[in-house]
Amino acid sequence: MAYKTVFGSLDNFTKGRIDIINDDPKHYVFSNLFEVAKKSKPWEKVAVGINQEYVLEAIRAEGQSGWYSCDHDETVICMDGDIEINFVKLDNPVAAPGKSGSVSINGEPVGKKMGRVVLQQGHQALLPKGSAYCFTAKKTGVLLQQTILGDLTKQRWSQICLS
Amino acid sequence: MSTAQDSGVQTSGPNNFGYNDYVLGSFKFNRDEFFAHVSWPTGSHSISIDNFLRALQRDCAWDFFYGTVNFDHVVGTINHYGTVDLFAGRFNEAYRKAELDHSENFQTPKIRATFHSMLDNWTNSTFDPFASPAETQAPWGVKSGSNTDAVTRRRVAAARMVGVKGDEQIRTDATGHPINRMFADVPQGEPQVFAEPGFEGEIAAFNLFAYLSRSNVTWNPSVVSVCKESLYCPTTEEYILPIVHGNDRVEWFIQLSDEIVWDVADRETGAPRAKVTMRAGDCAAMPADIRHQGFSSKRSMLLVWENNSADLPGLIASGKAPQYPVSF
Ligand SMILES: [Fe+2]
Numbered sequence: 001m002a003y004k005t006v007f008g009s010l011d012n013f014t015k016g017r018i019d020i021i022n023d024d025p026k027h028y029v030f031s032n033l034f035e036v037a038k039k040s041k042p043w044e045k046v047a048v049g050i051n052q053e054y055v056l057e058a059i060r061a062e063g064q065s066g067w068y069s070c071d072h073d074e075t076v077i078c079m080d081g082d083i084e085i086n087f088v089k090l091d092n093p094v095a096a097p098g099k100s101g102s103v104s105i106n107g108e109p110v111g112k113k114m115g116r117v118v119l120q121q122g123h124q125a126l127l128p129k130g131s132a133y134c135f136t137a138k139k140t141g142v143l144l145q146q147t148i149l150g151d152l153t154k155q156r157w158s159q160i161c162l163s
Numbered sequence: 164m165s166t167a168q169d170s171g172v173q174t175s176g177p178n179n180f181g182y183n184d185y186v187l188g189s190f191k192f193n194r195d196e197f198f199a200h201v202s203w204p205t206g207s208h209s210i211s212i213d214n215f216l217r218a219l220q221r222d223c224a225w226d227f228f229y230g231t232v233n234f235d236h237v238v239g240t241i242n243h244y245g246t247v248d249l250f251a252g253r254f255n256e257a258y259r260k261a262e263l264d265h266s267e268n269f270q271t272p273k274i275r276a277t278f279h280s281m282l283d284n285w286t287n288s289t290f291d292p293f294a295s296p297a298e299t300q301a302p303w304g305v306k307s308g309s310n311t312d313a314v315t316r317r318r319v320a321a322a323r324m325v326g327v328k329g330d331e332q333i334r335t336d337a338t339g340h341p342i343n344r345m346f347a348d349v350p351q352g353e354p355q356v357f358a359e360p361g362f363e364g365e366i367a368a369f370n371l372f373a374y375l376s377r378s379n380v381t382w383n384p385s386v387v388s389v390c391k392e393s394l395y396c397p398t399t400e401e402y403i404l405p406i407v408h409g410n411d412r413v414e415w416f417i418q419l420s421d422e423i424v425w426d427v428a429d430r431e432t433g434a435p436r437a438k439v440t441m442r443a444g445d446c447a448a449m450p451a452d453i454r455h456q457g458f459s460s461k462r463s464m465l466l467v468w469e470n471n472s473a474d475l476p477g478l479i480a481s482g483k484a485p486q487y488p489v490s491f
Contacts, residue, residue: 002347002348003344003345003346003347003348003461003462004348005345005346005348005349005376005420005421005461006420006421006422006442006443007372007419007420007443008442008443008444013442013443013444014442014443015442015444015445016418016422016439016440016441016442016445017439017440018437018438018439018440018447019437019438019439019440020436020437021435021436021437021438022434022435022436022437023427023436023437025437026487026490026491027448027450027487028437028439028447028448028449028450029446029447029448029487029488029489030439030445030446030447030448031445031446031447032442032444032445032446033417033444033445033446034444035444048417048446049415049417049446049448049468049488050488050489051393051412051413051415051448051468051469051470051488052470052472052475052484054390054391054392054393054470056415056417056446056468058446072390072391073323073324073389073390073391074390075324075388075390075395077371079444087362087365087366089362089365112359113359114358114359114362114365114366115356115357115358115359115362115366116357116366117354117355117356117357117366117367117368118354118355119354119368120350120352120354121350121372122349122350122370122371122372122373122419123353123354123368123369123370123371123372124324124325124368124369124370124371124387124388125354125367125368126323126324126327126365126366126367126368126388128365128366131365144417146388146390146393146395146468147390148390148391148393155489157489157491158491161491
């Protein structure tokens with residue numbers, strides 16, 4: 001038997017559901033990251049998971065992003081699209097020591113080029129602490145970022161979650 | 164009964180079926196051709212040996228995991244991170260009301276050594292408790308060899324991310340990880356990585372979906388990436404989660420492929436609360452006051468996301484942190 005593995009994409013996803021027996025659906029904070037990205041502006045970092053200070057952000061990857069940095073490791077999974085990430089080792093840190101979450105860099109980062117990666121669906125990349133990084137969507141898609149709640153994180157739970 | 168001095172494992176020699184009997188505090192464990200039999204001062208309980216070994220395998224491999232590992236509606240463990248409760252009827256409303264529930268606390272090394280010894284002794288050569296039931300033989304019958312390699316698999320735990328220089332490495336045919344039959348269609352290309360000289364240890368990417376397509380175990384979350392205490396613990400799921408997990412903190416699921424249905428019940432009583440159907444791209448929290456068990460008809464990829472903070476269970480138990488991740 002040939003099995004078909006079903007992944008989701010911006011244009012093709014089927015959201016699941018909650019059948020309540022004795023509970024409040026809001027307790028499950030249930031959203032679909034493709035649906036969230038479909039309704040987001042390019043590069044908006046919309047929380048789809050939160051556990052105390054930690055968040056998962058769904059990002060609509062379209063065109064080119066600005067530059068970001070962070071004082072801790074982060075990761076992204078390319079859930080859809082073709083995404084290039086360029087990295088620069090910052091001469092001077094932009095994110096203050098101990099600062100949580102990603103921060104925006106105004107203009108171009110100053111430092112040595114570290115390299116780049118090109119991600120397709122299902123690929124995960126490290127966004128190493130102290131680097132600057134910038135995304136280019138060669139094909140529009142969706143990133144899922146593992147990070148900490150920061151200035152750029154958008155929380156719009158009542159708009160994205162089953163209730 | 165003999166007591167091994169180093170581990171404190173209390174075990175007898177082989178019974179009529181060839182398996183060792185075990186004693187842990189006032190709990191007694193023995194197996195026959197079909198069942199694990201557990202007894203304690205106020206009762207006894209039998210569990211089909213396939214289910215028991217699959218549950219015991221997870222409890223051993225995860226070192227008692229987060230919170231409660233219910234083997235079924237009667238027997239299980241609670242992790243106190245240094246000590247472990249072994250219980251019967253503790254999370255069963257009828258046992259509680261009848262005051263027939265029983266719980267004993269053990270130093271983790273003692274219960275760990277007993278459980279590891281039992282798992283190894285009770286697993287025959289052709290049964291792999293971590294495998295999908297479609298990919299292993301049956302555990303029934305009298306003792307017939309052992310499968311130590313299968314029951315002592317090394318648990319993957321990345322320090323930063325799989326694929327980073329010096330960290331956990333990707334899976335290939337050469338590492339003994341062929342593509343699973345149900346993931347034969349998953350693209351295997353690795354991302355292009357161009358690191359400038361001197362940054363080879365920092366610039367890293369890998370094909371997570373390909374990595375998961377080559378997992379040879381089911382229902383076994385293991386760490387692939389780390390952001391402080393935020394752990395990505397993806398796993399491949401086929402058939403039924405062999406335990407019912409009772410949360411001591413909020414846990415999150417991101418469904419990466421296919422579909423899993425979760426039966427969610429009250430952590431204390433087991434009363435059903437909801438059925439959560441998750442498909443690719445769905446994100447959902449499992450609150451800190453529930454128990455859950457998953458069902459996956461086709462092998463699927465699930466990203467389990469954990470907050471590993473040691474303070475969390477205490478904060479939630481004392482009401483200082485909420486049972487639910489966010490209110491809106
Ligand atoms: Fe769980």
